[in-house]
Amino acid sequence: MTVRRGQAGSAPPGASLTRDLVIDAGMQILETEGFERLTIRGLAAKLGVAATSIYWHVGDKQALLDALVDRIIAQLAEVSVRGRDGQARIISIASSLRKTLLERAELVALVHHQGRTAALFLPARRLLVKELAAAGVDGPAAPLAVQAVLNLVIGSVLLDRQIERQPAQRPTAEERLPIGADGSELPAHPPDPIDEEELFRYTLGALVRTVTTS
Amino acid sequence: MTVRRGQAGSAPPGASLTRDLVIDAGMQILETEGFERLTIRGLAAKLGVAATSIYWHVGDKQALLDALVDRIIAQLAEVSVRGRDGQARIISIASSLRKTLLERAELVALVHHQGRTAALFLPARRLLVKELAAAGVDGPAAPLAVQAVLNLVIGSVLLDRQIERQPAQRPTAEERLPIGADGSELPAHPPDPIDEEELFRYTLGALVRTVTTS
DNA sequence: ACCTGAACACCGTTCAAGT
DNA sequence: ACCTGAACACCGTTCAAGT
Numbered sequence: 507m508t509v510r511r512g513q514a515g516s517a518p519p520g521a522s523l524t525r526d527l528v529i530d531a532g533m534q535i536l537e538t539e540g541f542e543r544l545t546i547r548g549l550a551a552k553l554g555v556a557a558t559s560i561y562w563h564v565g566d567k568q569a570l571l572d573a574l575v576d577r578i579i580a581q582l583a584e585v586s587v588r589g590r591d592g593q594a595r596i597i598s599i600a601s602s603l604r605k606t607l608l609e610r611a612e613l614v615a616l617v618h619h620q621g622r623t624a625a626l627f628l629p630a631r632r633l634l635v636k637e638l639a640a641a642g643v644d645g646p647a648a649p650l651a652v653q654a655v656l657n658l659v660i661g662s663v664l665l666d667r668q669i670e671r672q673p674a675q676r677p678t679a680e681e682r683l684p685i686g687a688d689g690s691e692l693p694a695h696p697p698d699p700i701d702e703e704e705l706f707r708y709t710l711g712a713l714v715r716t717v718t719t720s
Numbered sequence: 721m722t723v724r725r726g727q728a729g730s731a732p733p734g735a736s737l738t739r740d741l742v743i744d745a746g747m748q749i750l751e752t753e754g755f756e757r758l759t760i761r762g763l764a765a766k767l768g769v770a771a772t773s774i775y776w777h778v779g780d781k782q783a784l785l786d787a788l789v790d791r792i793i794a795q796l797a798e799v800s801v802r803g804r805d806g807q808a809r810i811i812s813i814a815s816s817l818r819k820t821l822l823e824r825a826e827l828v829a830l831v832h833h834q835g836r837t838a839a840l841f842l843p844a845r846r847l848l849v850k851e852l853a854a855a856g857v858d859g860p861a862a863p864l865a866v867q868a869v870l871n872l873v874i875g876s877v878l879l880d881r882q883i884e885r886q887p888a889q890r891p892t893a894e895e896r897l898p899i900g901a902d903g904s905e906l907p908a909h910p911p912d913p914i915d916e917e918e919l920f921r922y923t924l925g926a927l928v929r930t931v932t933t934s
Numbered sequence: 935a936c937c938t939g940a941a942c943a944c945c946g947t948t949c950a951a952g953t
Numbered sequence: 954a955c956c957t958g959a960a961c962a963c964c965g966t967t968c969a970a971g972t
Contacts, residue, residue: 522955523955523956545944545945545946546945546946546947547944547945547946555956555957556956556957556958557946557947558947558948558949558956558957558958559955559956559957561946561947561948562954562955562956563955566946566947567946567947618878623879649914650914650918650919650922651922653914653919654919654922654923654926657875657876657879657919657923658872658875658923660875660879661871661872661874661875661876661878661879662871662875664832664875664878665837665871665874665875700863700864700867704864705864705867705868705871708864708865708868708930709868709871709872709923709927711930712868712926712927712929712930712931713923713926713927715926715930716925716926716929717926736936737936737937759963759964759965760964760965760966761963761964761965769937769938770937770938770939771965771966772937772938772939772966772967772968773936773937773938775965775966775967776935776936776937777936780965780966781965781966935972936971936972937970937971937972938969938970938971938972939968939969939970939971940967940968940969940970941966941967941968941969942965942966942967942968943964943965943966943967944963944964944965944966945962945963945964945965946961946962946963946964947960947961947962947963948959948960948961948962949958949959949960949961950957950958950959950960951956951957951958951959952955952956952957952958953954953955953956953957
């Protein structure tokens with residue numbers, strides 16, 4: 507529990523600015539207005555102080571982003587495990603992680619952009635190593651299997667975010683050709699919009715089956 | 721073959737500015753100095769014209785990025801196919817695509833950021849649909865399998881780029897704990913740096929085996 | 935048709951100066 | 954210790970004006 511300031515406007519009198527308050531306000535801008543709108547000057551205005559005060563409390567913009575990413579990673583650290591056998595538990599870890607990250611896909615994109623993906627995935631990595639060991643997977647193949655699952659998750663989240671942002675990807679002239687140049691009738695895009703959830707489970711299932719039976 | 725200007729400095733006299741020349745120069749900045757250094761003003765300076773001339777020839781910055789992404793997609797369209805049986809050919813498509821994209825990972829990231837990933841993957845998608853059909857995979861599972869392979873590739877490329885950029889991800893205090901709080905001895909990061917190529921082939925193999933035997 | 939400079943509304947950042 | 958305004962070096966973009 508930290509002290510809260512008002513949603514907008516200048517600061518209430520009596521509360522002095524702290525590093526945490528600055529980062530709180532930055533997080534709020536990030537979530538409500540998006541990354542592009544997060545500026546030092548805008549952040550200062552929201553707090554009712556001069557832009558240079560930000561530098562005193564948290565440092566330059568990179569330091570601000572580092573602090574925000576630290577907070578995001580801490581928020582997204584929880585992973586749940588369910589299921590009886592090893593396969594089900596591994597799939598449950600990956601699925602719950604994906605679900606959590608999808609709800610904050612913009613923040614995940616920022617974490618990734620700042621090069622902190624490994625830290626974001628650390629709790630899930632620990633769980634996966636444990637579950638794989640319990641399922642009898644060890645030796646040099648184990649870290650490979652863990653990373654394969656994590657890659658699947660982050661790839662899925664990063665792609666899903668793009669699909670949300672750009673529901674109908676702008677087709678170029680070439681893509682609008684009704685029939686392939688070779689005479690076949692291959693549609694340029696999947697005929698039905700693909701269920702990303704189903705797609706994820708499909709690949710994950712294939713991967714986990716291989717991992718636990720080799 | 722298009723007319724080329726000098727590497728830097730002002731334009732040679734006699735050659736009038738065209739849209740293609742502007743985009744050429746933009747591409748050059750993108751490749752040699754990176755996305756962050758690509759500015760309208762810098763581009764104009766490189767061409768020896770006023771910044772406002774860029775607007776006349778190609779439009780605003782979004783229009784410039786669109787044109788650059790179109791060109792990148794055209795450049796990266798080639799995909800090769802090798803191998804006798806269906807499994808080998810599908811793996812060869814995915815691997816060659818990954819290799820091509822990895823050589824231009826920064827440009828791929830831009831394409832992805834601009835929401836044009838689907839267009840980038842269109843030629844590979846066509847090939848995959850064809851090969852899967854030849855391998856006897858059809859029905860509603862086919863587009864799912866195709867997209868699963870493509871997701872694997874783009875995920876691999878986006879992650880690999882991050883690893884290149886940030887060889888040692890900045891560890892937080894919590895990550896530096898030598899031993900897990902539960903008493904187990906799980907290393908926070910994979911003990912050996914993972915071979916991304918091997919990782920990719922591992923998941924791809926699992927996926928293709930599932931696709932061609934279900 | 936093509937190109938210009940001036941201007942506007944922004945950025946991040948530094949720094950000397952205040953209290 | 955904490956906060957300020959002024960200033961610097963940038964951005965993208967618009968627009969009236971030139972030829």
